[in-house]
Structures are given as C-alpha cells and as structure tokens.
Amino acid sequence: MNPWLFFFRTELGISWRERRRVMLPLVFFSIVAFLFPLTLNPKGHLLARMAPGIIWVDAMLAVFLGLESLFRHDHEEGILEQWVISPTSLELRVLFKVASFWTVTSLPLLLISPLLVLWLSFPLRGLGILMIGLFLGTVTLCFLGALGAALTLTLRQSSMLIAILFLPIATPVLIFGAHSAVLAARQLDPRPALYLLATLFFLTVGIVPKAISAALRISYET
Amino acid sequence: MTLKTFFHRLGSPPYFYQISRPWGRAFAWIGLLLILVGLYGGLWLAPPDYQQGNGFRIMYVHVPSAWMSLFVFMVIAVCSFIGLVWRMRLAYAVAAASAPLGAAFTAVALVTGSLWGKPMWGTYWVWDARLTSELILFFLYLGVITLNRSFEDQKTGDKAAAILALVGAIDVPIVHYSVDWWQTLHQGSSFKGLTSEIAPSMLWPLLVLMAGFMFYYGWLVLWRTRSELLLREADRDWAQQVIGS
Numbered sequence A: 001m002n003p004w005l006f007f008f009r010t011e012l013g014i015s016w017r018e019r020r021r022v023m024l025p026l027v028f029f030s031i032v033a034f035l036f037p038l039t040l041n042p043k044g045h046l047l048a049r050m051a052p053g054i055i056w057v058d059a060m061l062a063v064f065l066g067l068e069s070l071f072r073h074d075h076e077e078g079i080l081e082q083w084v085i086s087p088t089s090l091e092l093r094v095l096f097k098v099a100s101f102w103t104v105t106s107l108p109l110l111l112i113s114p115l116l117v118l119w120l121s122f123p124l125r126g127l128g129i130l131m132i133g134l135f136l137g138t139v140t141l142c143f144l145g146a147l148g149a150a151l152t153l154t155l156r157q158s159s160m161l162i163a164i165l166f167l168p169i170a171t172p173v174l175i176f177g178a179h180s181a182v183l184a185a186r187q188l189d190p191r192p193a194l195y196l197l198a199t200l201f202f203l204t205v206g207i208v209p210k211a212i213s214a215a216l217r218i219s220y221e222t
Numbered sequence B: 001m002t003l004k005t006f007f008h009r010l011g012s013p014p015y016f017y018q019i020s021r022p023w024g025r026a027f028a029w030i031g032l033l034l035i036l037v038g039l040y041g042g043l044w045l046a047p048p049d050y051q052q053g054n055g056f057r058i059m060y061v062h063v064p065s066a067w068m069s070l071f072v073f074m075v076i077a078v079c080s081f082i083g084l085v086w087r088m089r090l091a092y093a094v095a096a097a098s099a100p101l102g103a104a105f106t107a108v109a110l111v112t113g114s115l116w117g118k119p120m121w122g123t124y125w126v127w128d129a130r131l132t133s134e135l136i137l138f139f140l141y142l143g144v145i146t147l148n149r150s151f152e153d154q155k156t157g158d159k160a161a162a163i164l165a166l167v168g169a170i171d172v173p174i175v176h177y178s179v180d181w182w183q184t185l186h187q188g189s190s191f192k193g194l195t196s197e198i199a200p201s202m203l204w205p206l207l208v209l210m211a212g213f214m215f216y217y218g219w220l221v222l223w224r225t226r227s228e229l230l231l232r233e234a235d236r237d238w239a240q241q242v243i244g245s
Helices: A003-017 A019-039 A046-067 A072-076 A079-085 A090-105 A107-119 A124-151 A159-185 A191-221 B003-010 B013-045 B054-086 B089-121 B129-149 B154-186 B200-232 B237-244
Strands: none
Touching: A003 A019, A003 A090, A019 A046, A019 A090, A019 A107, A046 A090, A046 A107, A046 A124, A046 A159, A072 A079, A079 A090, A079 A191, A090 A107, A090 A124, A090 A191, A107 A124, A124 A159, A124 A191, A124 B154, A159 A191, A159 B129, A159 B154, A191 B154, B003 B013, B013 B054, B013 B089, B013 B200, B013 B237, B054 B089, B054 B129, B054 B154, B054 B200, B089 B129, B089 B154, B089 B200, B129 B154, B200 B237
C-alpha cells in the first residue's frame, strides 16, 4: 500500500476512535441552523432568502470548532516533533493530515446539508450546487484554519486567537461560497462563483501546506 | 559603500541604532514641513467642492491614511520575508514596530471615512467595497499584532507573525477583489470614488500630504524600531552601554 494512503488511513482510524470529535461539529452545525427559524419568523420568504448565508456561516463556525484540537494531540505526544525531524516531506504529511481532518469534520456536514436545506426552506433544486460549493469551500477553510492552529500550537487558550487569525483571511471563501448558493437558489448560472471558489481551493491547497509546515517548524526551532 | 555592504551592515543592531537617529530626525522635520504645507494648501488654499462644500477636505487626512494602511502592510510583508529568508533580526524589529502604526493608519482611515459618509451618504457606515476591505485589513493587523505578542519567546512570535503577514499579503488583494465583486452584485455602486479628475488646486495638497505621511511614518518606525531593538537586545553589551549612558 502506498505509504501516504496508509498514513491517511491511520489518521482516519485515530479520529474514528474518538467519535466524539466526529459528532461534535455535526451536532453543532445542526443546532446553530435550527436556532435561526426559532429567532426569525419561520413563515414568509425571509428564512429562504437568508438560508445561503446561514448555511455558510454555520459551516465556517463548525470547521473553526475543531481547529484547536487539530495538531494539539500530536504535539503533546511528540508525534509532530518526529514529523518535523523526519526526512519525508512535512508538507505532504500536513496535506494528508488536513485532508483527514476534513473527512472527519466537514464531510459529515456535507452529508447532512440536505436536512438544513429542508429546515431553512432552501429550494431543493439548488442542493447539488450548494454541496459542490460547500465541498470546495470547506476544504479551503480547513487549510486556512489549520494554518491558524499551527501558528498558535504552543499557546494555551488558543481558540480565540485562532478566530482572530482565521476569520479575516477566510472572508473571500465565505463571499464566493454564499454567493454560489444564492445563485443556485435563484436558478441562475452559479459557475462564476464556483470557478472563483475553485481558484481559491487550488491556490490554498497549493500554497498553504507550505506555510503550515513553516509554522510547525517554528515551534521546534528554538 | 555599495548597497550590498549597506544591507549587510544593517544586520548589526548597534549600527542601525547609531544611524537611525540622524535619519529619524531628518524624516521628522521633512514630514512635519510637508504635512504643514499640505494642510495649508488643503484646508485654506483649495476651493470648496461644488457638490460637497467643505466636507471633501477630510479627504486630505483620509486618503493618505488609507494609502499608508496598505503601504505599511507591504512593508511588514517585505520585512517578514527578509526575516524568514535571511534571518535578519532588524527586519523583525521593523515589522513589529510597524504593525501598530499600520493598524492606527487603518483606524484613522475608517473613522474619517465614516465621518465623511454621514453628511455625504447619510449614514456612518455603508457596506461599500473599500470600507469593507479596509475593515478586514484592520482585523488582519490586529491578528499580526496579537500573534507577535502572544509568545514567551520573542523569536517565535516574530516568525509566527511573519508567516501570517506573508499569507495576509497574498490575501489582501484577494479580499479586495472579492469584496468588490460582492458589493457590485448586492447593491449598485453608491459612490464612484474621488477619481483622478481632481482639480490641480485640490490635488497638489493631497500629494504633498501623502509624501508627508510617508516621512511621518518613516520617523515613527525608526523611533519605534530603536526601542524594539533595545528591548530585544537588552542583555547585549551595546544595549547596556546605550542604557547606561
């Protein structure tokens, strides 16, 4: 078996051992979405018009929720140190680590997004586009968030700091993502927004693992 | 002295500490002069605008501040790059000294912009593309400042903030573009901006003030970098001598 696939599978297996980590973002994602119909008037078109924004902000918060523990365990157990001194590419390890983080925390969000679509009276015919957008967007958000987690690795109580680092950088993803959902809901051509999201996706996947690796190395340099 | 040897010499904090004093003084005087001339030209000599009356005059503070807010971020990004690649201590000190200044310029640009918006647009805040991206830039500055100060070891904080600044520097144009795109889709452009068709009598004070703000920043950043260096190198001989004398 390809060693990188093996690494990816091991990471998934470790996460699966702690199912709480898989469930928590999922529950959080549904509860936040469920608060909006309660606080806004569920009748009328207000909810349907707000649905794209609600779903995207909600997804971003759900990704953010898991970030603090992303590298924490590996750091405390000394695994990360082994990665840094190992001759194999740290960038690739980071890439697969974040990919497994995405699979565990964001893929379930994609799978239950049909439920949110029903709750928030988002038109069903836009579901496919919404899910494509969420796929591109959550991967990008995971990588940007992982950078925040890597930069604050050695700090205690880092979640507030991660929020300050991560949220401003992530605004373009949110803008294009929510707009792709709006276009989908109105049955307009969503491709402009999706292409831009895809651009951010490839840009982030290409560049950010390098920055994350540099950030992880800092923690072990001095 | 060639540029290369000058660059190598800058790697030495005592050398920088020595030469920054006359340079800082020169910058301070030039900046003060330019700002006074520019303000006189902008607030007294320039005629009132035919539409905005005297309200447009806030532009003489607003535009240079907004320009500086981007310029200072570029300075931080370049210094971060130099620090990470050539491990130059001075570059980190300049970046750390610049970040609060840049945040202050951004805050001034935001405040003057919304003060101008109240009489002109009828509200203090509009989700205008420029306002929004300026606000995001302000948050980025806060992130860089906070990250730099969060670590016990200053070197770790410097490097972490440097990586964030470099990623932020790539992100700033993307943010600007995305916000522009978003804004044109959601609401018609509420404001076409002060285009380059400004009358010369109104334009020259603006250019003078922009140059003045650059020198003002140059003075402040040299002054702050000196204190940063003293703090960071407090246990070295040269710093002990400076503090002692």
